[in-house]
Amino acid sequence: MTTSTAPSGSSNPASAAPVLDLNADLGEGFGPWRLGDDEALLATVTSANIACGFHAGDPATMRRVCRQAVTAGVAIGAHVGYRDLVGFGRRHLAVEPDDLAADVLYQLGALDAFTRAAGDRVRHVKPHGALYHAVTTDPVQAGAVVEAVRRFDPSLILVGAPGSVLLGLAEDAELPTAAEAFADRAMEPDGTLRSRLLPDAVLHDPETVARRCVEFARTGAFTAVDGTAVPVPARTLCLHGDTPGAADLARRVRAALAEAGVALRPLGHAAVSD
Numbered sequence: 001m002t003t004s005t006a007p008s009g010s011s012n013p014a015s016a017a018p019v020l021d022l023n024a025d026l027g028e029g030f031g032p033w034r035l036g037d038d039e040a041l042l043a044t045v046t047s048a049n050i051a052c053g054f055h056a057g058d059p060a061t062m063r064r065v066c067r068q069a070v071t072a073g074v075a076i077g078a079h080v081g082y083r084d085l086v087g088f089g090r091r092h093l094a095v096e097p098d099d100l101a102a103d104v105l106y107q108l109g110a111l112d113a114f115t116r117a118a119g120d121r122v123r124h125v126k127p128h129g130a131l132y133h134a135v136t137t138d139p140v141q142a143g144a145v146v147e148a149v150r151r152f153d154p155s156l157i158l159v160g161a162p163g164s165v166l167l168g169l170a171e172d173a174e175l176p177t178a179a180e181a182f183a184d185r186a187m188e189p190d191g192t193l194r195s196r197l198l199p200d201a202v203l204h205d206p207e208t209v210a211r212r213c214v215e216f217a218r219t220g221a222f223t224a225v226d227g228t229a230v231p232v233p234a235r236t237l238c239l240h241g242d243t244p245g246a247a248d249l250a251r252r253v254r255a256a257l258a259e260a261g262v263a264l265r266p267l268g269h270a271a272v273s274d
Contacts, residue, residue: 055089123268
């Protein structure tokens with residue numbers, strides 16, 4: 001059982017308007033420290049991946065962002081990561097699969113409590129940082145994440161990279177999935193994201209990012225750093241909430257997509273087909 005993994009209508013001009021989700025990683029502060037403008041992004045995106053306290057976030061932050069998301073009508077997802085506050089979850093950890101499944105369950109339960117207290121429920125799950133990259137290729141860690149989600153709530157949508165081991169195992173387990181593309185990251189010709197260690201890996205110009213997103217919505221492909229068109233079978237676009245100017249960038253992307261006739265719909269409210 002999967003959600004649509006390509007922009008609806010992108011390959012047929014006569015079909016219905018393309019439908020996409022626009023998501024952002026939010027609630028990534030800790031204590032008195034704030035990272036990004038959560039409230040401004042919640043006025044623009046359709047789905048929010050909220051940090052669950054392991055790579056960032058704390059109870060007060062989770063409660064605040066869940067309340068704001070519900071008020072804004074934004075679908076809430078659990079942004080689960082390694083237990084790595086110091087490294088912001090961007091360092092790979094060799095976690096045993098049973099321990100990783102327990103960590104993911106813990107984070108899901110924590111966010112679910114705040115989401116339900118705010119009057120909604122968790123709709124999707126997206127790994128963060130180093131865990132996101134690990135479950136793209138590692139069947140052991142991907143299997144641990146899938147098992148945790150399956151045991152917690154098999155209706156949750158698992159978000160990951162197109163063609164990843166994570167999404168393949170989730171589909172084998174009959175969990176709904178959504179492949180993701182990154183609006184503000186440069187892409188290599190093989191479809192991988194350009195390393196953050198290289199120049200121009202993160203895109204900051206709102207017009208450039210908006211143009212790329214419209215191109216993707218219309219064609220189902222992104223232009224790689226060498227100029228080639230790379231097909232990306234994704235249904236949700238991510239904007240990083242910690243990127244400087246993320247709120248302005250998100251507003252420009254949403255406006256450009258609306259001008260192009262693209263419909264935006266939250267992941268948790270997307271049609272699911274068998």
